[in-house]
Amino acid sequence: MELELILDVIKTRITQILHKKLEGIYLHGSIVLGGFQKNKSDIDLIIIINQPLYLHEKHGLLSYFLSQSMTPYPIEVSVLEKSRLENWRHPSTYDFHYSEYWRDFYQNTPISKINTHLKEVHTGSDLAAHLTIVVNSGRCLYGEEIGQLFTTIPKKDYLLSLQGEFNDCLKSIREKPVYCILSLLRIEYYLVFAKIISKQEAALWGVNGNHTHSKKLLKKIKYAYENENRNIKISLEELDELRKEFYIFCSQFSND
Numbered sequence: 001m002e003l004e005l006i007l008d009v010i011k012t013r014i015t016q017i018l019h020k021k022l023e024g025i026y027l028h029g030s031i032v033l034g035g036f037q038k039n040k041s042d043i044d045l046i047i048i049i050n051q052p053l054y055l056h057e058k059h060g061l062l063s064y065f066l067s068q069s070m071t072p073y074p075i076e077v078s079v080l081e082k083s084r085l086e087n088w089r090h091p092s093t094y095d096f097h098y099s100e101y102w103r104d105f106y107q108n109t110p111i112s113k114i115n116t117h118l119k120e121v122h123t124g125s126d127l128a129a130h131l132t133i134v135v136n137s138g139r140c141l142y143g144e145e146i147g148q149l150f151t152t153i154p155k156k157d158y159l160l161s162l163q164g165e166f167n168d169c170l171k172s173i174r175e176k177p178v179y180c181i182l183s184l185l186r187i188e189y190y191l192v193f194a195k196i197i198s199k200q201e202a203a204l205w206g207v208n209g210n211h212t213h214s215k216k217l218l219k220k221i222k223y224a225y226e227n228e229n230r231n232i233k234i235s236l237e238e239l240d241e242l243r244k245e246f247y248i249f250c251s252q253f254s255n256d
Contacts, residue, residue: 003036003073007043010068010075011141014047017060023048023082024143028133035200038072039228042099045077046134048149052081053095058118062106065098074100078124085131085150090157091123128153128161133196162187166250173243177234178224181206184246185218191250199225213245214238 011025029044030036053061061079069075076099084092096118098106106114132153138146166187169180185202188211189195197205203225205211206218217238224232 003031003038006073007141010043010045013064013068014061015142017057017064018047018049018053021049021051021053021057022143023050024149025141026134026143026146027139027141028130028137029076030198030200032137032139033133033196033198033201035198037200037228042074042076044130045075046130046138047077047079047096048082048085048143049079049095050082053079055115055118058096061096062098062118066103066106069098069100069103076100078127078130080127082149088151088153088157090128090154090160091125092127093121093123094127097122097124125164126161128157129165132158132161136196162190166246170243170247173239174236177239178221178232181218181221181242182225188246188249213242217242 007027014025015022024047026046026048027044028046030041031043035041061077065075065077077097078094079096080092080094084094105117109117131150134146135150135152138150140146143149165183169183173180173184182199182202185206186197186199189197189202189205189209203218203222206213207215207222217234220232220234
């Protein structure tokens with residue numbers, strides 16, 4: 001099924017589940033930044049509602065995304081109230097969230113614990129980053145135009161959101177070298193040029209850009225990303241050295 005047809009199906013089903021509570025559905029991530037890859041990129045969604053969701057509505061979304069995600073694209077979605085945009089605070093709360101990270105929990109946890117989780121108030125430190133991309137590059141699938149509904153997220157909140165991603169990638173660089181290195185390059189690029197780029201653009205900058213990192217290593221990363229090869233040979237020493245370089249760079253930048 002073509003991507004645009006899948007997006008139309010997703011839009012239709014979300015409107016059926018949320019009815020009058022739905023304000024809008026918006027795309028962010030690689031699908032709007034460029035570099036969307038059919039075999040590994042997520043469909044990243046922000047859904048805005050005008051009232052809190054009831055438990056049965058959350059279950060309706062959960063059931064749908066469990067069935068729709070990975071057929072063929074993984075879906076990551078966050079649902080938050082319009083009032084959170086109007087009275088912005090970082091980290092923002094949200095009403096519902098799903099990504100493939102949560103599949104095992106939702107499929108193998110007793111329903112009572114799932115209900116408790118769905119009723120709890122959760123915050124998302126990465127929402128500032130997601131909403132920044134919506135404002136700057138997003139696409140409206142349904143509802144008000146982005147410029148009418150969203151306001152610019154304060155830069156300090158966006159940087160705090162990036163800091164969380166930065167720390168996670170430093171910790172996980174050995175386990176997920178391709179994903180983490182491209183994410184770290186994206187963060188470094190933003191700190192230098194104040195521009196948000198895709199992982200594809202980060203791969204190109206890694207090979208061709210003016211920086212001090214090992215071009216030999218970053219060529220391997222670019223090749224692995226573009227050819228879906230996660231079994232490239234990278235020594236732990238190379239990864240640790242690169243991790244150290246990113247840490248020193250970002251520490252120096254934050255002190256300027």
